[in-house]
Amino acid sequence: MQKIKFETDYQEGAHPRILERLIQTNDEQTSGYGDDIHTRNAQELIRNAIRRPESEVFFMTGGTQTNTTVIKFLLSPVEGVIAASSGHINVHESGAIESTGHKVLSIEGRNGLIDPEDLNCYLEAFYADPTYDHMVQPGMVYVSFSSELGTIYSKDSLSRIKSICEKYNMKLFIDGARLGAGLVSEKCDITIEELAGLCDVFYIGGTKNGALFGEAVVFPDAKRFDLRNFRTLIKQQGGLLAKGRMLGIQFEVLFEDGLYFENARHSNVQAMKIKRAFTEADIPMLIDSYTNQQFPVLTHEQNKILSEKFSYELWQPLDENKSAYRFCTSWLTTDDATEELTKAIKIL
Amino acid sequence: MQKIKFETDYQEGAHPRILERLIQTNDEQTSGYGDDIHTRNAQELIRNAIRRPESEVFFMTGGTQTNTTVIKFLLSPVEGVIAASSGHINVHESGAIESTGHKVLSIEGRNGLIDPEDLNCYLEAFYADPTYDHMVQPGMVYVSFSSELGTIYSKDSLSRIKSICEKYNMKLFIDGARLGAGLVSEKCDITIEELAGLCDVFYIGGTKNGALFGEAVVFPDAKRFDLRNFRTLIKQQGGLLAKGRMLGIQFEVLFEDGLYFENARHSNVQAMKIKRAFTEADIPMLIDSYTNQQFPVLTHEQNKILSEKFSYELWQPLDENKSAYRFCTSWLTTDDATEELTKAIKIL
């Protein structure tokens, strides 16, 4: 019997409406590389969603590619990017940022988030050091929303980070691989319009929220940057899809009537059921997450029982008897699957 | 009225059988990043197609990405890659190869191909120069099959290039973005097995031959390289698809019963009809191509007439009165479209 998978939010295909649209449009003839009506339409839909007609939107195929391209675009050769130590670019991108010549300057995160006060201290200490011009210059702050640990920034916290960035002449980039799950979280106090106003650039992750693949990079205030060559840089980084409309079509479907947020909501609802089940079973959570990733701390015994029927990720060994694990839900996690899991948790 | 497009071979979606399979498999739960049954199956099908069980196959999303990753993997920091001046990596990849630190050493091509004799002369002159250790060292030869100009290497020519590579301790890499069209060309005297035996690495292009996207990198004699980190490098280059099975599924469909070659054959058949029409109309061809790209030399008058109903690419201005244009066919070019075009050519 195959196990029910809660491993990741990219373990299935795409939302059926996306597949349908791909079939409907399959025989259309369009120019390549995103010069097509679907791409233009999707860009417009996203500009509307953030209520910023002056913004610019680009589509890329994956998160690592997106992070690398954006960061390479905005940093000068001696600048690095500040990230939480748990940040995706600092851990799980095989050194993609460094491969473009830029150091990731890591700050110990708090549950996956950069604390504004920590950031401030870091920068004060940096510029107080008389040898600072022999060091990598901090040119950008990178935050993930929601974070790799399922947590999210409050509007206040993000605003304070933005102010610090302005003070120190740094860009602020929000990795939105799981933007949907963050924005629809019951603990979220910020809208997508507000988020767009609090950063220099962010991306809207499609891969982990119902698309076959695809991320939409948004420069909310496009005139601040010379974006004429951004597409050329995407090409250089190997991210310019020949059949670019594939990305346009997917984001059209996701944004024309709110499917993007609907998917994320579904995903979070399942996650919250799972969280509740763990909590009711007196199983502690490593992190108090309100998005689609949940991190229960299980004894080896508990893990042995659950893993017979379900698959999920080992997150972090804690001591000899227990470890934290990650359970991840998606837009396609069925009520049945969740129910099976919560029942199993109850009788642990 | 929309024009009939002969602009590129990636202007439509995917072969219907690919879309069907995507739908059938959509709800399956698989691990990410290519660790799934479809990917493994596709790898096996390709190993069988080249009759080399010892080979290793990796999937990536696009050509530029593939070229960059392969070249970066195989070159040491002081080595460059020799390419025909018209080679894709030398012209149309926005400096992707250089962005990884490697110079493209261009040799004037002959109709898009590197002549073995030219290559030999280049290398003899290089090593005869007493200052050669102040120069970029030639570490690889890059050839395109079929080439950017629709031409293909003969078995003899490719064998001679391979011998030169061995003599000078260089790798040979075949860019197969249009491998199908090359291999099924009526002028081709080499099989895919033979081609695999004449290089260190090549790739099988899916994007331009019926896939939504996707290229299969093949190391025919895998034990010659330490490939354990190749996947990590794909990740670093932003080419590791989260829903990796998408690539596996597509190549399964393309290789399980010969669809890959069928698509290419269809494409070439349409191209040959167009070529014949131009020739019968006494319109000269810039290059004598037997694959899916055709380059007629049109007067401005002729171009004006044809471009009313058809779209295609300006390739190269030749003199005040005429230019070369590119007409490109694909697996989805319909008999009707081709007939419309050939009729129009006839009455030019």
Added chain:
Amino acid sequence: MQKIKFETDYQEGAHPRILERLIQTNDEQTSGYGDDIHTRNAQELIRNAIRRPESEVFFMTGGTQTNTTVIKFLLSPVEGVIAASSGHINVHESGAIESTGHKVLSIEGRNGLIDPEDLNCYLEAFYADPTYDHMVQPGMVYVSFSSELGTIYSKDSLSRIKSICEKYNMKLFIDGARLGAGLVSEKCDITIEELAGLCDVFYIGGTKNGALFGEAVVFPDAKRFDLRNFRTLIKQQGGLLAKGRMLGIQFEVLFEDGLYFENARHSNVQAMKIKRAFTEADIPMLIDSYTNQQFPVLTHEQNKILSEKFSYELWQPLDENKSAYRFCTSWLTTDDATEELTKAIKIL
């Protein structure tokens, strides 16, 4: 009145014997880029000093350049280099290592040294993580001898680090910017021959020990690497001096009759006098260093008094009342200068 400087070990020119030799040899005509008799002679002297005729020696102009070139030469694109968090490459080289595409993987050091046990834990945890192939692969360990904090590795400690490197298939590189001060320290239990046998590559720092500039990179077991292109890489990195003999001449003087070690000994003797003075004055030392860098912890008051007559570096603020400072001696620190300082310390 100009202050007496204890800021760095590169605040003066070169040892007089080096200048004399430059004058004597000035009109000689030699080929460029290190193809000259002085360079060959200096290489031979160093090979003799480490008793390894099979070694290869290259000269470069500075430490950052040397670190970058060696690390770039030995790592594959997905590999990074492990360093103590205080390591020069991790802090004070403006991201030079990252600029070549490689991440510095920092481990919290212990007084500037990597503890073998910490290294082992790091690697065990790394390979225990199932996602390790999405991370930067550890390909090398970088240690400084003596370290940035004046400390040195014991033979046992270095041997254990070497064993770990072998187990995990990593290179070991010793940054010897202050090699002399380390080797002649009264606490050092390792000879230069032994050190050469415990690493894959190291360098002998000239800049901080009596040369105008210059570092000698040594591959003790040269046949393990394909070094034919190393000089080409030095050229690419901007480190191949046109008048290469300048480096050869300096290292000839330093190694023909032990001047290198004599300089270091002089430097350490002065440092030990200073250390004793601080200790006798009950001023604590941040680190128990036995080389030419000393780090007393001074109150603001004490600092105010000393800094009237002497200049030295603020190393690290500790609390509201005191900070650690660095006093650095060199081959040219005079007995008089040291005496002035020790007298001043006594009456603090």
Added chain:
Amino acid sequence: MQKIKFETDYQEGAHPRILERLIQTNDEQTSGYGDDIHTRNAQELIRNAIRRPESEVFFMTGGTQTNTTVIKFLLSPVEGVIAASSGHINVHESGAIESTGHKVLSIEGRNGLIDPEDLNCYLEAFYADPTYDHMVQPGMVYVSFSSELGTIYSKDSLSRIKSICEKYNMKLFIDGARLGAGLVSEKCDITIEELAGLCDVFYIGGTKNGALFGEAVVFPDAKRFDLRNFRTLIKQQGGLLAKGRMLGIQFEVLFEDGLYFENARHSNVQAMKIKRAFTEADIPMLIDSYTNQQFPVLTHEQNKILSEKFSYELWQPLDENKSAYRFCTSWLTTDDATEELTKAIKIL
């Protein structure tokens, strides 16, 4: 008997006045990395020499390093640098420019110079190509003054190149490794002030004109660039000399009373004598050079005779019977050496 060398202009040490000054200043204590009185003084002398108090001057140790740092500083990631095919950065720097991610876009030079008309054609064709945004963007023009073939730009030619750069929004960078020989050439119609006014950045080569090593990078109109991080970039590129005053001292000597130009003049005078000797002996010159590099075309017989007593470089094989050779003079080429050579030429 040792041959008299006309191989290069960096085959001897430094001008005696430089060595004297190094001795005089040897025991001075200064801060490192160019933060010293000699460096500041040398910067001021150069600003005066070009009559531009608003300019900024930086010192580096070698030409390749300087070219790489300047080009990396001024280009964005998708931009490349246009150079004559014979340009140093295109041939003899081991791919240093590409190692920082930038393509060298080569234009066939005319005797080592970029013809303004050729440059214009190149750019017009580039922007006329509808696929230009898939290509490397031209962001800078690099010219050498004097060129690698001993030739120099006229004021008119340089002005036209500058205009084209402005039109196409490109920087203009002048490699002055042999600036002295160019500026004092009898055919030169431009002063150093004028040259400074016709570019964005240039460098004054010391290595080939009497220094032990060293190049002075000059940004004539410093306020156009944000140069705060330029020193950090020099550090990153391994070009920031610890004992930075070494560079300052050398350029002080070279520029305090015209020694720089005196050296170059001496060098050119010797070269002109050699040129005359060849011409009077009816030996053709490959290039009509009026600087310190001369390129006679010798038969094998002639070469055999001359090479018994003199050493010089094979430049380029021409046909079965003859080749071009390079004879290079320097600030230290003695009248005697030149006379020996001219006598030998006479009796060829």
